[in-house]
Amino acid sequence: MDPTELRDRMYGPEDLATRDMFAGGFINFGYWASIPLDGPLSVEQRITSQRRLYEVALDALGVSPATRLLEVGCGRGLGTALAAGAYRARSAHGVDIHPDQVARARRANAEAIRAGRGRLDYRQGAANDLPFPDGSFERVLSVEAAQHFDDVPGFAREAFRVLSPGGRLLVTTFFATGESYAGELASLLETMRMGIDHATSVGSMARALTAAGFSEVSTRSIGEHVWPGWDRWLAQTEGANHWTRNWLTAYRLGLLDYYVVVAQRAA
Template structure:
């Protein structure tokens, strides 16, 4: 896949800039974390890594049935640490991480070389995008995406592509932050948060995504607000990590003001 197909902000952030090296994303998972049960009083780097692992665990526990029978794909796998965790800790039948950025796939294969060598037929990383997944029709038991959908330019194509590759009864699990609905929400987010201002993050309303899922062929769509488990803990970590006044400290007040929230979304392919 040519990098010309990658949106500019995504290409820079996950290419030469390598967001995983930012102090706020200790450990390389590149998510804001699920801080339930994690120390938030003067949190350490180890606490930050644990929060990011826990967000993956929260997503992966949403798949029903014996894990050993499920073939999963991760959409927006980044450095691939979550896919390796899914395989090694949950023992799914197979996990394939998909990312639009070739640099991330290269990093995933390097970082997880030992797991790839140990499970050559069960773990893999490959190029693909949310609206062009490298899987055959009805070939997957489950798909998941951890804090990547906010980068997708639109979610309608993702919903239809997920429906295409999942078998009937297959499950989609997505966690990320969604914007509120309102005439000035996008503008306010772009003022408060640099990732919205530069186009890296897109203000997707949750209601639009759930409607897309229903139209694409999904049923039993559920949404769970988990912002209380994400934003306060993240902000406590950022307090000792980023310079005073850094725009990332505005995620917490944006959540408190109702401009965005973090959700866990599940849906079943009809």
């Protein structure tokens, strides 16, 4: 099956968020710092890890009541709603390429949408064709979605376009640590073998952002706070021999890591 069709099925009728590994609906691997990993993990701890990944990103972005925020690849929209709620962003818009996810985001956050009176919104759109005018946002965010982007340079150009001067972009997800690891990662990880995830290198993402016009592009590993907890949760929910356990193996082999990538649009 074509990788795009596989992603459409995964985020459409199969609804990845209903699987135990993504309990809570945020659909990310989680940030597990301060969560004990030496015993059984609760669903509440799993949800906390996913929310905490968003908090790490939103804190690094400097989201405030003056911020107009766009999240690219918003999924069920829980992170976008967090920005509008707990972080009191002036507005928070979520975009996702999958219409089923947009519908779920609107249902899951219906009360917050009504209460926000236009501050919280979800719509369908592609990362390389964002449905907003130039300079619409002070901050653009993407949490664990960029591994799916078929056109990383196109995403970089669109993120630059919709940011106002002085705006900031943050992307956090897993990236290959080098340019030539696609084959090794495909042998370890089924989603990469099938083309659902791309073995995009962190260096190629940084270069695409620079080429799009961003300045002060930085990359920071947070893998030590992601991979051990993610693997521990997978062992508990998916079983010791499931293919997903190879994420930690790939990390330990130095083939991939989890990064926070920040880029600035000059004022």
